[in-house]
Amino acid sequence: MLTTRPRGTNDILPNEIHIWHFLEETIRRICAEYGYKEIRTPIFEHTELFIRGVGDTTDIVEKEMYSFLDQSNRQLTLRPEGTAPTVRAFLENNLQNQLLPGKVYYFGPMFRYGRPQAGRYRQFHQFGVEAFGSNDPALDAEIIILAMDFYHRLGLKNLTLLLNSVGCPECRKKHRQLLQAYLQPVLNELCDTCQGRYKKNPLRIFDCKNISCQRLVLNGPTIADNLCESCSEHFKQVQIFLREANITFQLDPYLVRGLDYYTHTAFEILVEGIGAQNAIGGGGRYNGLVEELGGKPLPGIGFGLGLERILLALQEQEVDLQVKEKPHLFIATMNLEGKLKGFKLQAELRKAGFKVEMDYLDRSIKAQLKYAGKQGYQFVAILGEREIASESAALKVMDTGEQINISLVNLIPYLEGILKFKGTGFQGGLENDRNDKGIY
Ligand code: HAM
Numbered sequence: 001m002l003t004t005r006p007r008g009t010n011d012i013l014p015n016e017i018h019i020w021h022f023l024e025e026t027i028r029r030i031c032a033e034y035g036y037k038e039i040r041t042p043i044f045e046h047t048e049l050f051i052r053g054v055g056d057t058t059d060i061v062e063k064e065m066y067s068f069l070d071q072s073n074r075q076l077t078l079r080p081e082g083t084a085p086t087v088r089a090f091l092e093n094n095l096q097n098q099l100l101p102g103k104v105y106y107f108g109p110m111f112r113y114g115r116p117q118a119g120r121y122r123q124f125h126q127f128g129v130e131a132f133g134s135n136d137p138a139l140d141a142e143i144i145i146l147a148m149d150f151y152h153r154l155g156l157k158n159l160t161l162l163l164n165s166v167g168c169p170e171c172r173k174k175h176r177q178l179l180q181a182y183l184q185p186v187l188n189e190l191c192d193t194c195q196g197r198y199k200k201n202p203l204r205i206f207d208c209k210n211i212s213c214q215r216l217v218l219n220g221p222t223i224a225d226n227l228c229e230s231c232s233e234h235f236k237q238v239q240i241f242l243r244e245a246n247i248t249f250q251l252d253p254y255l256v257r258g259l260d261y262y263t264h265t266a267f268e269i270l271v272e273g274i275g276a277q278n279a280i281g282g283g284g285r286y287n288g289l290v291e292e293l294g295g296k297p298l299p300g301i302g303f304g305l306g307l308e309r310i311l312l313a314l315q316e317q318e319v320d321l322q323v324k325e326k327p328h329l330f331i332a333t334m335n336l337e338g339k340l341k342g343f344k345l346q347a348e349l350r351k352a353g354f355k356v357e358m359d360y361l362d363r364s365i366k367a368q369l370k371y372a373g374k375q376g377y378q379f380v381a382i383l384g385e386r387e388i389a390s391e392s393a394a395l396k397v398m399d400t401g402e403q404i405n406i407s408l409v410n411l412i413p414y415l416e417g418i419l420k421f422k423g424t425g426f427q428g429g430l431e432n433d434r435n436d437k438g439i440y
Contacts, residue, residue: 055260
Protein backbone atom coordinates (compact mmCIF):
# COMPACT_ATOMS: atom_id res chain seq x y z
CA MET A 1 0.00 0.00 0.00
CA LEU A 2 2.69 2.47 1.02
CA THR A 3 4.61 1.84 -2.18
CA THR A 4 1.60 1.59 -4.48
CA ARG A 5 -0.04 4.58 -6.11
CA PRO A 6 -3.85 4.82 -6.10
CA ARG A 7 -5.56 2.88 -8.89
CA GLY A 8 -5.94 4.82 -12.12
CA THR A 9 -3.13 7.30 -11.39
CA ASN A 10 0.29 7.60 -13.00
CA ASP A 11 3.72 8.80 -11.95
CA ILE A 12 5.46 10.99 -14.49
CA LEU A 13 9.08 10.01 -14.02
CA PRO A 14 12.20 12.19 -14.47
CA ASN A 15 13.17 10.34 -17.66
CA GLU A 16 9.85 11.18 -19.32
CA ILE A 17 9.20 14.67 -17.96
CA HIS A 18 10.83 16.28 -21.02
CA ILE A 19 7.88 15.06 -23.09
CA TRP A 20 5.43 16.78 -20.75
CA HIS A 21 7.51 19.96 -20.83
CA PHE A 22 7.44 19.77 -24.61
CA LEU A 23 3.64 19.38 -24.59
CA GLU A 24 3.34 22.31 -22.24
CA GLU A 25 5.62 24.49 -24.37
CA THR A 26 3.69 23.58 -27.52
CA ILE A 27 0.45 24.47 -25.72
CA ARG A 28 1.82 27.84 -24.61
CA ARG A 29 3.16 28.64 -28.06
CA ILE A 30 0.04 27.68 -30.00
CA CYS A 31 -2.27 29.47 -27.55
CA ALA A 32 -0.19 32.65 -27.78
CA GLU A 33 -0.44 32.43 -31.57
CA TYR A 34 -4.24 32.14 -31.42
CA GLY A 35 -4.63 34.81 -28.72
CA TYR A 36 -5.55 32.64 -25.71
CA LYS A 37 -4.18 33.44 -22.24
CA GLU A 38 -3.68 30.95 -19.45
CA ILE A 39 -6.11 30.67 -16.53
CA ARG A 40 -5.41 28.59 -13.41
CA THR A 41 -8.34 27.57 -11.26
CA PRO A 42 -8.35 25.45 -8.07
CA ILE A 43 -8.05 21.67 -8.26
CA PHE A 44 -11.24 21.38 -6.17
CA GLU A 45 -14.47 23.30 -6.33
CA HIS A 46 -17.86 23.26 -4.62
CA THR A 47 -19.61 20.05 -5.71
CA GLU A 48 -22.69 22.05 -6.68
CA LEU A 49 -20.72 23.71 -9.51
CA PHE A 50 -20.38 20.41 -11.36
CA ILE A 51 -23.90 19.21 -10.57
CA ARG A 52 -25.30 22.41 -12.05
CA GLY A 53 -22.66 22.84 -14.73
CA VAL A 54 -22.02 19.34 -16.08
CA GLY A 55 -25.55 18.06 -15.39
CA ASP A 56 -27.02 15.70 -12.82
CA THR A 57 -27.92 13.00 -15.36
CA THR A 58 -24.39 12.70 -16.78
CA ASP A 59 -22.06 9.78 -15.98
CA ILE A 60 -19.56 12.24 -14.56
CA VAL A 61 -21.95 13.59 -11.92
CA GLU A 62 -23.85 10.34 -11.32
CA LYS A 63 -20.86 8.02 -10.91
CA GLU A 64 -17.46 9.57 -11.42
CA MET A 65 -16.90 12.46 -9.05
CA TYR A 66 -14.29 12.48 -6.31
CA SER A 67 -16.40 14.31 -3.74
CA PHE A 68 -15.62 14.82 -0.06
CA LEU A 69 -16.53 16.88 2.97
CA ASP A 70 -13.82 19.14 4.33
CA GLN A 71 -13.23 19.76 8.06
CA SER A 72 -16.00 22.37 8.02
CA ASN A 73 -18.47 20.06 6.29
CA ARG A 74 -18.24 21.80 2.94
CA GLN A 75 -19.14 19.52 0.05
CA LEU A 76 -16.20 19.70 -2.38
CA THR A 77 -15.18 17.83 -5.54
CA LEU A 78 -11.86 17.31 -7.31
CA ARG A 79 -12.48 18.88 -10.71
CA PRO A 80 -13.57 16.28 -13.29
CA GLU A 81 -13.27 18.83 -16.10
CA GLY A 82 -12.25 22.43 -16.69
CA THR A 83 -15.17 24.23 -18.31
CA ALA A 84 -17.45 24.76 -15.31
CA PRO A 85 -14.52 26.00 -13.14
CA THR A 86 -13.47 28.40 -15.90
CA VAL A 87 -16.98 29.81 -16.15
CA ARG A 88 -17.11 30.12 -12.36
CA ALA A 89 -13.78 31.99 -12.34
CA PHE A 90 -14.93 34.18 -15.20
CA LEU A 91 -18.04 35.22 -13.30
CA GLU A 92 -16.42 35.52 -9.88
CA ASN A 93 -13.69 37.79 -11.25
CA ASN A 94 -16.04 39.82 -13.43
CA LEU A 95 -14.16 38.95 -16.58
CA GLN A 96 -17.40 39.07 -18.55
CA ASN A 97 -17.33 42.85 -18.11
CA GLN A 98 -13.82 43.12 -19.50
CA LEU A 99 -12.52 42.71 -23.04
CA LEU A 100 -14.55 40.22 -25.05
CA PRO A 101 -14.22 37.68 -26.42
CA GLY A 102 -12.47 36.31 -23.34
CA LYS A 103 -10.13 33.61 -24.63
CA VAL A 104 -8.40 31.40 -22.08
CA TYR A 105 -6.62 28.06 -21.90
CA TYR A 106 -5.64 25.65 -19.14
CA PHE A 107 -3.46 22.64 -18.69
CA GLY A 108 -3.68 20.39 -15.67
CA PRO A 109 -4.98 17.32 -13.86
CA MET A 110 -8.65 16.29 -13.84
CA PHE A 111 -10.21 13.51 -11.75
CA ARG A 112 -12.88 10.97 -12.65
CA TYR A 113 -13.72 7.78 -10.82
CA GLY A 114 -14.08 5.52 -13.87
CA ARG A 115 -12.97 1.92 -14.40
CA PRO A 116 -9.27 2.27 -15.21
CA GLN A 117 -8.00 0.81 -18.49
CA ALA A 118 -5.57 1.80 -21.23
CA GLY A 119 -6.29 5.47 -21.89
CA ARG A 120 -8.77 5.85 -19.04
CA TYR A 121 -7.37 7.06 -15.76
CA ARG A 122 -8.73 8.43 -12.53
CA GLN A 123 -6.27 11.30 -12.64
CA PHE A 124 -5.50 12.51 -16.15
CA HIS A 125 -4.38 15.74 -17.77
CA GLN A 126 -6.29 17.99 -20.11
CA PHE A 127 -5.30 20.87 -22.31
CA GLY A 128 -8.43 22.95 -22.66
CA VAL A 129 -9.44 26.28 -24.17
CA GLU A 130 -12.58 28.32 -23.63
CA ALA A 131 -13.80 31.44 -25.44
CA PHE A 132 -16.61 33.60 -24.09
CA GLY A 133 -18.78 36.34 -25.54
CA SER A 134 -19.04 35.48 -29.24
CA ASN A 135 -21.61 33.45 -31.10
CA ASP A 136 -19.74 33.67 -34.38
CA PRO A 137 -19.56 30.31 -36.21
CA ALA A 138 -16.07 31.35 -37.36
CA LEU A 139 -15.01 31.08 -33.70
CA ASP A 140 -16.41 27.54 -33.54
CA ALA A 141 -14.22 26.77 -36.54
CA GLU A 142 -11.19 28.51 -35.00
CA ILE A 143 -11.48 26.41 -31.84
CA ILE A 144 -11.63 23.19 -33.87
CA ILE A 145 -8.74 24.34 -36.08
CA LEU A 146 -6.68 25.09 -32.96
CA ALA A 147 -7.21 21.55 -31.66
CA MET A 148 -6.32 20.01 -35.03
CA ASP A 149 -3.29 22.31 -35.37
CA PHE A 150 -2.07 21.12 -31.95
CA TYR A 151 -2.28 17.45 -32.97
CA HIS A 152 -0.53 18.15 -36.26
CA ARG A 153 2.30 20.03 -34.58
CA LEU A 154 2.90 16.96 -32.45
CA GLY A 155 3.00 14.83 -35.59
CA LEU A 156 -0.19 12.85 -34.93
CA LYS A 157 -1.86 11.15 -37.87
CA ASN A 158 -4.97 9.06 -38.59
CA LEU A 159 -7.37 11.41 -36.83
CA THR A 160 -11.11 11.54 -37.34
CA LEU A 161 -12.98 14.71 -36.50
CA LEU A 162 -16.64 14.04 -35.72
CA LEU A 163 -18.99 16.99 -35.92
CA ASN A 164 -22.60 17.53 -34.92
CA SER A 165 -24.96 20.20 -33.73
CA VAL A 166 -27.04 19.58 -30.61
CA GLY A 167 -29.12 22.71 -31.22
CA CYS A 168 -30.53 25.27 -28.82
CA PRO A 169 -33.12 24.73 -26.02
CA GLU A 170 -35.90 25.32 -28.57
CA CYS A 171 -34.82 22.57 -30.97
CA ARG A 172 -34.00 20.40 -27.99
CA LYS A 173 -37.56 20.71 -26.65
CA LYS A 174 -39.02 19.59 -29.97
CA HIS A 175 -36.49 16.78 -30.31
CA ARG A 176 -37.12 15.61 -26.78
CA GLN A 177 -40.83 15.16 -27.49
CA LEU A 178 -40.14 13.32 -30.76
CA LEU A 179 -37.59 11.04 -29.10
CA GLN A 180 -39.85 10.28 -26.14
CA ALA A 181 -42.70 9.42 -28.51
CA TYR A 182 -40.35 7.22 -30.54
CA LEU A 183 -39.05 5.34 -27.49
CA GLN A 184 -42.38 5.07 -25.65
CA PRO A 185 -43.27 1.60 -27.09
CA VAL A 186 -39.87 0.16 -26.11
CA LEU A 187 -39.46 1.98 -22.83
CA ASN A 188 -39.23 -1.26 -20.82
CA GLU A 189 -36.35 -2.48 -22.96
CA LEU A 190 -34.12 0.44 -22.02
CA CYS A 191 -31.58 -0.08 -19.23
CA ASP A 192 -32.52 1.22 -15.76
CA THR A 193 -30.36 4.32 -16.15
CA CYS A 194 -31.88 5.15 -19.54
CA GLN A 195 -35.41 4.68 -18.19
CA GLY A 196 -34.55 7.50 -15.81
CA ARG A 197 -32.96 9.47 -18.65
CA TYR A 198 -36.09 8.97 -20.75
CA LYS A 199 -38.00 11.26 -18.44
CA LYS A 200 -35.31 13.70 -17.39
CA ASN A 201 -32.98 13.97 -20.38
CA PRO A 202 -33.67 11.56 -23.26
CA LEU A 203 -30.79 12.97 -25.39
CA ARG A 204 -28.42 11.27 -22.93
CA ILE A 205 -29.68 7.86 -24.19
CA PHE A 206 -27.57 8.45 -27.33
CA ASP A 207 -24.53 8.43 -25.04
CA CYS A 208 -25.41 5.11 -23.29
CA LYS A 209 -22.65 2.50 -23.46
CA ASN A 210 -25.25 -0.28 -23.38
CA ILE A 211 -25.50 -1.92 -26.83
CA SER A 212 -29.24 -2.65 -26.53
CA CYS A 213 -30.01 1.00 -25.69
CA GLN A 214 -27.83 2.11 -28.60
CA ARG A 215 -29.75 -0.21 -30.91
CA LEU A 216 -33.13 1.05 -29.69
CA VAL A 217 -32.20 4.67 -30.24
CA LEU A 218 -30.29 4.12 -33.51
CA ASN A 219 -33.12 4.82 -35.95
CA GLY A 220 -34.80 7.34 -33.70
CA PRO A 221 -35.08 11.05 -34.51
CA THR A 222 -31.71 12.79 -34.19
CA ILE A 223 -31.24 16.31 -32.96
CA ALA A 224 -29.30 17.21 -36.11
CA ASP A 225 -32.42 16.44 -38.18
CA ASN A 226 -34.54 18.68 -36.00
CA LEU A 227 -32.56 21.90 -35.78
CA CYS A 228 -34.39 25.23 -35.89
CA GLU A 229 -33.54 27.56 -38.74
CA SER A 230 -30.99 29.63 -36.88
CA CYS A 231 -29.17 26.57 -35.41
CA SER A 232 -29.16 24.97 -38.83
CA GLU A 233 -27.67 28.12 -40.39
CA HIS A 234 -25.03 28.36 -37.63
CA PHE A 235 -24.04 24.74 -38.22
CA LYS A 236 -23.80 25.25 -41.98
CA GLN A 237 -21.51 28.21 -41.51
CA VAL A 238 -19.23 26.32 -39.12
CA GLN A 239 -18.81 23.72 -41.85
CA ILE A 240 -18.08 26.38 -44.48
CA PHE A 241 -15.32 27.89 -42.31
CA LEU A 242 -13.85 24.46 -41.63
CA ARG A 243 -13.79 23.58 -45.33
CA GLU A 244 -12.19 26.95 -46.01
CA ALA A 245 -9.37 25.89 -43.67
CA ASN A 246 -9.11 22.47 -45.36
CA ILE A 247 -10.23 20.64 -42.23
CA THR A 248 -11.71 17.25 -43.01
CA PHE A 249 -14.61 16.21 -40.78
CA GLN A 250 -17.32 13.61 -40.58
CA LEU A 251 -20.88 14.55 -39.65
CA ASP A 252 -22.12 12.32 -36.82
CA PRO A 253 -25.78 12.89 -35.91
CA TYR A 254 -25.40 10.59 -32.88
CA LEU A 255 -22.63 12.60 -31.26
CA VAL A 256 -24.13 14.19 -28.13
CA ARG A 257 -21.06 14.35 -25.80
CA GLY A 258 -21.02 13.28 -22.17
CA LEU A 259 -21.70 16.67 -20.59
CA ASP A 260 -25.05 18.46 -20.53
CA TYR A 261 -23.97 22.02 -21.16
CA TYR A 262 -23.54 21.74 -24.91
CA THR A 263 -25.61 23.71 -27.41
CA HIS A 264 -25.08 24.03 -31.18
CA THR A 265 -21.68 22.74 -32.31
CA ALA A 266 -20.36 19.54 -30.70
CA PHE A 267 -17.21 17.74 -31.82
CA GLU A 268 -14.90 14.93 -30.89
CA ILE A 269 -11.54 13.82 -32.26
CA LEU A 270 -10.75 10.11 -32.47
CA VAL A 271 -7.44 8.43 -33.21
CA GLU A 272 -6.73 4.94 -34.47
CA GLY A 273 -4.66 2.35 -32.66
CA ILE A 274 -5.03 3.12 -28.94
CA GLY A 275 -7.95 0.84 -28.15
CA ALA A 276 -11.45 1.61 -26.95
CA GLN A 277 -10.59 4.92 -25.30
CA ASN A 278 -9.85 6.57 -28.61
CA ALA A 279 -11.33 10.04 -28.07
CA ILE A 280 -8.28 12.28 -27.75
CA GLY A 281 -10.35 15.42 -27.45
CA GLY A 282 -13.80 16.89 -27.55
CA GLY A 283 -15.68 20.10 -27.10
CA GLY A 284 -18.39 22.37 -28.35
CA ARG A 285 -20.54 25.41 -27.68
CA TYR A 286 -22.24 25.97 -24.36
CA ASN A 287 -24.32 29.10 -24.84
CA GLY A 288 -26.48 28.47 -21.76
CA LEU A 289 -23.81 27.60 -19.19
CA VAL A 290 -22.82 31.09 -18.05
CA GLU A 291 -26.45 31.90 -17.31
CA GLU A 292 -27.00 28.49 -15.68
CA LEU A 293 -24.16 29.31 -13.28
CA GLY A 294 -25.62 32.67 -12.34
CA GLY A 295 -24.27 35.09 -14.94
CA LYS A 296 -25.94 37.15 -17.62
CA PRO A 297 -26.43 35.24 -20.87
CA LEU A 298 -23.05 34.93 -22.56
CA PRO A 299 -22.14 32.40 -25.25
CA GLY A 300 -19.14 30.13 -24.79
CA ILE A 301 -17.24 27.49 -26.71
CA GLY A 302 -14.20 25.34 -25.99
CA PHE A 303 -12.52 21.98 -25.98
CA GLY A 304 -10.62 19.59 -23.71
CA LEU A 305 -7.89 17.28 -25.04
CA GLY A 306 -6.67 14.26 -23.08
CA LEU A 307 -2.89 14.40 -22.93
CA GLU A 308 -2.29 10.81 -21.77
CA ARG A 309 -4.30 9.53 -24.73
CA ILE A 310 -2.36 11.82 -27.06
CA LEU A 311 0.91 10.42 -25.68
CA LEU A 312 -0.38 6.86 -26.16
CA ALA A 313 -1.21 7.68 -29.77
CA LEU A 314 2.20 9.29 -30.35
CA GLN A 315 3.83 6.17 -28.95
CA GLU A 316 1.63 3.89 -31.05
CA GLN A 317 2.48 5.89 -34.19
CA GLU A 318 6.16 5.85 -33.22
CA VAL A 319 6.43 9.62 -33.48
CA ASP A 320 9.83 10.71 -32.25
CA LEU A 321 9.29 14.06 -30.56
CA GLN A 322 13.06 14.74 -30.56
CA VAL A 323 12.71 16.90 -27.52
CA LYS A 324 15.36 15.52 -25.24
CA GLU A 325 17.78 18.36 -24.67
CA LYS A 326 21.25 17.11 -23.89
CA PRO A 327 22.89 18.61 -20.79
CA HIS A 328 26.28 20.21 -21.40
CA LEU A 329 29.10 19.16 -19.13
CA PHE A 330 29.88 16.61 -16.45
CA ILE A 331 32.91 17.27 -14.23
CA ALA A 332 34.74 14.09 -13.33
CA THR A 333 37.13 14.22 -10.35
CA MET A 334 39.53 11.77 -8.70
CA ASN A 335 40.40 13.25 -5.32
CA LEU A 336 39.48 15.97 -2.83
CA GLU A 337 41.61 18.59 -4.54
CA GLY A 338 39.95 17.87 -7.86
CA LYS A 339 36.56 17.95 -6.20
CA LEU A 340 37.25 21.41 -4.71
CA LYS A 341 38.32 22.73 -8.11
CA GLY A 342 35.42 21.03 -9.80
CA PHE A 343 32.98 22.44 -7.26
CA LYS A 344 34.16 25.98 -7.98
CA LEU A 345 34.20 25.38 -11.73
CA GLN A 346 30.70 23.93 -11.60
CA ALA A 347 29.37 27.12 -9.96
CA GLU A 348 31.09 29.31 -12.57
CA LEU A 349 29.73 27.24 -15.43
CA ARG A 350 26.20 27.33 -14.03
CA LYS A 351 26.45 31.08 -13.64
CA ALA A 352 27.37 31.22 -17.33
CA GLY A 353 24.20 29.26 -18.12
CA PHE A 354 25.58 25.76 -18.68
CA LYS A 355 23.88 22.61 -17.46
CA VAL A 356 26.52 21.01 -15.27
CA GLU A 357 26.85 18.22 -12.73
CA MET A 358 29.71 16.59 -10.88
CA ASP A 359 30.25 13.33 -9.03
CA TYR A 360 29.00 12.99 -5.45
CA LEU A 361 29.46 9.24 -5.11
CA ASP A 362 33.25 8.96 -5.18
CA ARG A 363 33.05 6.78 -8.25
CA SER A 364 35.95 5.75 -10.46
CA ILE A 365 36.60 7.90 -13.54
CA LYS A 366 35.29 5.03 -15.66
CA ALA A 367 32.04 4.91 -13.68
CA GLN A 368 31.70 8.69 -13.83
CA LEU A 369 32.11 8.62 -17.62
CA LYS A 370 29.50 5.87 -17.83
CA TYR A 371 27.07 7.92 -15.73
CA ALA A 372 27.69 11.04 -17.85
CA GLY A 373 27.06 9.00 -21.00
CA LYS A 374 23.79 7.61 -19.67
CA GLN A 375 22.61 11.08 -18.64
CA GLY A 376 23.32 12.31 -22.16
CA TYR A 377 26.11 14.78 -21.27
CA GLN A 378 27.75 16.24 -24.36
CA PHE A 379 31.12 16.79 -22.65
CA VAL A 380 33.03 15.53 -19.65
CA ALA A 381 35.75 17.68 -18.09
CA ILE A 382 38.15 15.41 -16.24
CA LEU A 383 40.15 16.90 -13.41
CA GLY A 384 42.87 14.35 -12.76
CA GLU A 385 46.18 14.94 -10.94
CA ARG A 386 47.97 16.05 -14.10
CA GLU A 387 45.21 18.53 -14.98
CA ILE A 388 45.07 19.97 -11.47
CA ALA A 389 48.81 20.57 -11.54
CA SER A 390 48.52 22.46 -14.84
CA GLU A 391 45.24 24.27 -14.02
CA SER A 392 43.55 22.51 -16.91
CA ALA A 393 40.97 19.86 -17.73
CA ALA A 394 40.84 16.96 -20.12
CA LEU A 395 37.73 17.69 -22.17
CA LYS A 396 36.08 14.68 -23.72
CA VAL A 397 33.39 14.84 -26.41
CA MET A 398 31.02 12.06 -25.48
CA ASP A 399 29.68 11.41 -28.98
CA THR A 400 33.06 10.90 -30.66
CA GLY A 401 35.39 10.05 -27.78
CA GLU A 402 37.68 12.87 -28.96
CA GLN A 403 39.66 14.48 -26.15
CA ILE A 404 41.79 17.61 -25.71
CA ASN A 405 43.46 19.41 -22.87
CA ILE A 406 42.20 22.87 -22.11
CA SER A 407 43.21 25.39 -19.48
CA LEU A 408 40.49 26.12 -16.95
CA VAL A 409 40.45 29.87 -17.67
CA ASN A 410 39.62 29.09 -21.29
CA LEU A 411 36.95 26.50 -20.61
CA ILE A 412 33.89 28.76 -20.50
CA PRO A 413 34.70 30.84 -23.61
CA TYR A 414 35.71 27.65 -25.38
CA LEU A 415 32.42 25.90 -24.59
CA GLU A 416 30.45 29.02 -25.43
CA GLY A 417 32.12 29.11 -28.83
CA ILE A 418 31.74 25.45 -29.53
CA LEU A 419 28.10 25.18 -28.47
CA LYS A 420 27.35 28.24 -30.60
CA PHE A 421 24.01 28.91 -28.93
CA LYS A 422 23.35 28.01 -25.36
CA GLY A 423 20.97 25.10 -25.05
CA THR A 424 21.76 23.67 -28.47
CA GLY A 425 23.93 20.69 -29.13
CA PHE A 426 27.62 20.51 -30.00
CA GLN A 427 27.99 20.90 -33.76
CA GLY A 428 31.64 20.86 -34.78
CA GLY A 429 35.01 19.27 -34.11
CA LEU A 430 37.36 20.17 -31.28
CA GLU A 431 40.28 22.49 -31.75
CA ASN A 432 43.09 21.62 -29.44
CA ASP A 433 43.81 24.32 -26.91
CA ARG A 434 47.25 23.05 -26.04
CA ASN A 435 47.59 20.32 -28.54
CA ASP A 436 48.41 17.64 -26.01
CA LYS A 437 46.12 14.62 -25.98
CA GLY A 438 44.91 13.44 -22.60
CA ILE A 439 45.01 9.90 -21.33
CA TYR A 440 41.41 9.21 -20.35
P1 HAM B 1 -14.62 15.38 -22.20
O1 HAM B 1 -15.01 14.82 -23.53
O2 HAM B 1 -15.31 14.84 -21.02
O3 HAM B 1 -14.87 16.94 -22.31
O4 HAM B 1 -13.06 15.23 -21.99
C1 HAM B 1 -12.16 15.74 -22.94
C2 HAM B 1 -11.05 14.75 -23.20
O5 HAM B 1 -10.40 14.41 -21.99
C3 HAM B 1 -11.50 13.42 -23.78
O6 HAM B 1 -11.69 13.48 -25.17
C4 HAM B 1 -10.31 12.53 -23.41
O7 HAM B 1 -9.27 12.71 -24.36
C5 HAM B 1 -9.87 13.09 -22.08
N1 HAM B 1 -10.40 12.26 -20.98
C6 HAM B 1 -11.63 12.29 -20.44
N2 HAM B 1 -11.74 11.39 -19.44
C7 HAM B 1 -10.55 10.77 -19.36
C8 HAM B 1 -10.02 9.74 -18.50
N3 HAM B 1 -10.75 9.19 -17.53
N4 HAM B 1 -8.74 9.36 -18.69
C9 HAM B 1 -7.97 9.92 -19.66
N5 HAM B 1 -8.41 10.90 -20.49
C10 HAM B 1 -9.69 11.33 -20.34
C11 HAM B 1 -14.60 17.82 -21.29
O8 HAM B 1 -14.00 17.56 -20.30
C12 HAM B 1 -15.06 19.23 -21.61
N6 HAM B 1 -14.78 20.08 -20.44
C13 HAM B 1 -14.39 19.76 -22.85
C14 HAM B 1 -14.84 21.12 -23.20
C15 HAM B 1 -14.19 22.27 -22.91
N7 HAM B 1 -15.97 21.44 -23.79
C16 HAM B 1 -16.04 22.75 -23.90
N8 HAM B 1 -14.99 23.27 -23.35
